[in-house]
Amino acid sequence: MTSVRFNRINEMTSDLVIEVKNLWAGYEQNDVLQAINFSVRELDYIGIIGPNGGGKTTLFKVLLGLLPPQRGQVKILGLEAKRGRRYIGYVPQIITFDRSFPIDVWDVVRMGRLGKRRLLSRFNRQDDEKVEQALQQVDLVDLRHRSVSELSGGQLQRVYLARALATEPRILLLDEPTASLDSRASATIYKLLEEINSYVTILTISHDIGAISSQVKTVGCLNQKLYYHGDRQITDRMLEQAYGSTRSQVVHSNIPQRILNPHNTEE
């Protein structure tokens, strides 16, 4: 009895927003994720890198309650993923964006309000205000009535970001937020994320080390197993564990100096 009560008090006072314990997940016989343990604290800004096929997308699916874990436990703000996901603002890769779909920026961003309105009830003025705020934040108010077919890659990414912000999230999950963007558009996204991080926890994944903003507070490597120890820099050892022999191909790309352990650049 006492231990249960103690745990509850402990949970309430902790600032853990995501807690993953001994997570195994994947498809049929294939364990894409093995023995993953990590926790995310309020206002963390974590960048996870890993090779394609290393389980980045699978990890997101588990966190969003789209794929049940085979073993282990996932808690979002102390809740099961399916219940906790309402606090998560999800930003998918822009490749998934169907640009031929007849819809404008405003209607896409307003989808962020879906969880707030039940079936059969309409979006209301409060929703419109939140959508407007989100658009202001990503500087897209002028393009609110623009069709998504007429947007650039950077603008699409900001539409997705605004849609996630309209959900009033506690946590933002970003899947390859700057893949296929030019450096100027990427810089805009990084700057926005830095601002947003002052009040929202951010977890971002990418296959490209160069695509992790230098503003992230901590970094990790994911390749079936997760190498994350709350470090501020990617160490030689983490890269070796995550990428194995392909490590050299990763390291010479344009990596923000801050992220990489200085030893690496001397190579």
Next chain:
Amino acid sequence: MLEALEQEFMQNALLAGLLVSIASGIIGTFVVGNRIVFIAGGIAHAAYGGVGLGFFFRFNPVLGAIAFSVAAATGMGWVQRKTQLREDTVIGMLWSIGMAIGVIFIDLSEGYKADLTSYLFGCILAVPRLDLWLMWLLDITIVLLVVAFYKELLAISFDDTFATVRNVPVDTLYLMLMVIIALTTAMLMRVAGVILLIALLSMPAAIANLYVKDMKKTILLAIGLCMVFTTVGLALSYILNFTSGATIVLCAAVTYLISLAIDAWRKSRHQRNRTFEEA
């Protein structure tokens, strides 16, 4: 031509064309937006099994078609969302199994069978009054459902993963959309037949998409275009003594091709202007 309108079968035909256009314009927009034209085709063909059943047991074949298409739609929706089966293979199989069942039942039926081609290629001139009432009922049902669940239907059509994360009941709504598609194809069967109706379902929405970039506007324009195609097609088929379903579909096809050409011309002009400005 105008005196033709005084005849009851002609009035029925005109009304039938207008009534199916409402359902077709709405649902066609969702079918095109969701990229599930092939599924809609499978559902339409599977409905033929119900037509055969109706002939054999002597009840209204449209009711049989509704039952078969709803069953096929539910099956395809379930395969697509809940199983790892190859969905295109399953759709293709249901497509021909439904037709095969129809053909066998019609073999077993006795008596006059010439009416059958009207279910394959459509015969808007032979729509009985009872079917018009059925069309009214289906139109009202479809409009009410789409209006009631519009924000969710738009969301699952655009990005079903995001809708799931926002706790929208995606599977249930998707199944509902499938059933509505089935009801729409059963209605369209009278006008264009199971083989031709897929063009009438998808082309108005595809044309509308070239001109407007908003779901609601696409729906309204698609309804309008569909009404024009059925009416003009009906008139032409009457004057030229052509099969009505085929004439209607070709009206839509000609408009589609012209619209594509206009769109290509507009884009190239836009491109040229831009190059000019940059130079």
